[in-house]
Amino acid sequence: MRNFLAFLRQFRVILFLALLQGIALTWYFTFLQYPRSQYLTSANAVSGTMYKWQHEITEFVHLKQNNDWLQKKVARLEAKQVKNLLKIDRENVKINDTLYKVQYVYTPAEIIRSTHTMRNNYFTINIGAEQGVEVGMGVFGVNGVVGTIHNVSDHMATVKTCLTENINIAAMIEESGEHGFLKWDGKNARKGSLTGISNDRKVKKWSNVITRGSAGTFPRGLPIGKVQKTKAIEGKPLWDVTVLFAEDYRRIQRVFVIKNLLRNEQLDLEAKNPDPK
Amino acid sequence: MNTTILTHIIRLVLLFILQVFILNYLEVGYGIQMMIYPLFILLLPVELNVFYLMLIAFGFGGLIDIFSDTFGMHASAAVIFAYFRPIIFKLFAPRDGYDILMETNMFQMGFGWFLRTFGILILIHHLWFFLLMIFRVSEILYILQMTGLSAVLSFILCILFQQLFLRKPKKEA
Numbered sequence: 001m002r003n004f005l006a007f008l009r010q011f012r013v014i015l016f017l018a019l020l021q022g023i024a025l026t027w028y029f030t031f032l033q034y035p036r037s038q039y040l041t042s043a044n045a046v047s048g049t050m051y052k053w054q055h056e057i058t059e060f061v062h063l064k065q066n067n068d069w070l071q072k073k074v075a076r077l078e079a080k081q082v083k084n085l086l087k088i089d090r091e092n093v094k095i096n097d098t099l100y101k102v103q104y105v106y107t108p109a110e111i112i113r114s115t116h117t118m119r120n121n122y123f124t125i126n127i128g129a130e131q132g133v134e135v136g137m138g139v140f141g142v143n144g145v146v147g148t149i150h151n152v153s154d155h156m157a158t159v160k161t162c163l164t165e166n167i168n169i170a171a172m173i174e175e176s177g178e179h180g181f182l183k184w185d186g187k188n189a190r191k192g193s194l195t196g197i198s199n200d201r202k203v204k205k206w207s208n209v210i211t212r213g214s215a216g217t218f219p220r221g222l223p224i225g226k227v228q229k230t231k232a233i234e235g236k237p238l239w240d241v242t243v244l245f246a247e248d249y250r251r252i253q254r255v256f257v258i259k260n261l262l263r264n265e266q267l268d269l270e271a272k273n274p275d276p277k
Numbered sequence: 278m279n280t281t282i283l284t285h286i287i288r289l290v291l292l293f294i295l296q297v298f299i300l301n302y303l304e305v306g307y308g309i310q311m312m313i314y315p316l317f318i319l320l321l322p323v324e325l326n327v328f329y330l331m332l333i334a335f336g337f338g339g340l341i342d343i344f345s346d347t348f349g350m351h352a353s354a355a356v357i358f359a360y361f362r363p364i365i366f367k368l369f370a371p372r373d374g375y376d377i378l379m380e381t382n383m384f385q386m387g388f389g390w391f392l393r394t395f396g397i398l399i400l401i402h403h404l405w406f407f408l409l410m411i412f413r414v415s416e417i418l419y420i421l422q423m424t425g426l427s428a429v430l431s432f433i434l435c436i437l438f439q440q441l442f443l444r445k446p447k448k449e450a
Contacts (some may be wrong), residue, residue: 013327013328013360016328016331017331017356017357017360020331020332020335020352020356021353021356021357023335023349023352024335024338024339024349024350024352024353024356025349025353025409026349027339027342027348027349027352028347028348028349028350028353028409031348031349032348039343040342040343040348041343041346041348042343042344042345042346044343047343047344050344051344054298115301115345115346116304117304117308117309117310118310118347118410119410119411122346124346158346186411187308187419250304
């Protein structure tokens with residue numbers, strides 16, 4: 001016992017260092033895998049409020065740019081409205097079409113904090129559980145996919161963006177239908193990569209990369225980016241596809257949170273599948 | 278005594294605001310991230326026990342983590358900084374030891390001393406931080422590049438901070 005106490009006394013600084021490092025590293029590695037609580041992230045009430053103040057001060061800087069974006073978006077959507085389409089066949093086109101049912105609902109939100117230089121980048125947005133945000137919902141920007149909801153508090157939420165290592169959004173190449181997962185290498189905020197595309201088919205440069213919608217997070221067909229280049233991976237029959245993101249995550253200010261109204265239905269149905277093992 | 282504590286608290290708040298609301302948003306490129314908060318740990322009193330030093334560093338780093346969604350990376354790096362501070366201080370101690378009344382800033386201890394101690398400490402701090410962040414041996418060159426470039430910029434920022442906010446000693450004529 002005395003020897004043990006002497007040992008403790010001799011190495012107490014190192015032991016204390018190990019203890020504190022243990023706490024910090026456990027925090028780091030568990031949060032990278034799965035968020036445990038909102039209190040230790042920027043979505044908590046105190047830091048969230050402070051970021052809101054900061055956002056209220058700085059949002060005017062980007063006002064003009066945001067207006068430009070919104071105007072472009074409105075123009076794009078306006079062009080698709082039925083009232084602006086020419087009826088070719090006067091008999092068949094009906095405006096009140098009951099065959100469609102709304103599956104995805106978009107809630108607008110503002111980003112109040114963002115980073116893009118880290119290895120794993122998270123955004124904080126100004127809507128939360130009281131506005132119907134849930135963990136795992138999709139987040140869409142103005143030009144492209146942003147990420148998924150990582151953690152939610154009452155009035156705020158954090159977004160795991162495409163600029164994280166394990167974002168794994170199901171993506172596909174629009175023309176050929178080849179699908180894989182989106183990854184990020186942690187260096188360039190403009191470029192990501194698409195894994196799991198087999199190299200027996202040619203991938204055209206600058207073809208569109210869109211969401212596949214298989215997980216029920218995003219509808220199919222939201223733009224992610226364009227194929228910038230393809231490279232063969234040594235020893236595997238796969239392409240390493242570099243994707244140029246459609247969204248500029250360094251500038252983005254406003255996003256939409258996508259709620260899939262039929263997600264539970266899809267999950268319930270898929271839970272009945274026999275175990276693949 | 279109370280004024281010393283007050284000075285440290287004001288400095289903590291100031292460095293915290295600078296780090297979280299300004300420096301975290303600056304983009305320089307080449308993977309550079311500027312960090313000014315280690316300066317607070319350097320400027321804590323010399324006679325402070327290393328346990329308290331590490332505890333304060335852990336708390337301060339953790340606070341920055343909570344605000345910048347880095348999940349303990351800053352806390353871990355700050356504790357490493359605090360652990361090495363007494364060791365480096367002993368290594369570069371002035372001939373007649375440290376004066377308890379003196380603060381370990383670059384005006385009172387001299388620029389040469391500040392360059393050596395803080396330079397080494399911030400290199401250790403940044404290296405640990407980027408090692409944790411990337412956590413891959415294959416990208417060691419990238420880690421070293423980020424560490425070196427960021428450390429130089431952080432160091433310059435800390436000099437600027439001291440020039441702006443610390444009281445310079447009166448020159449005796």
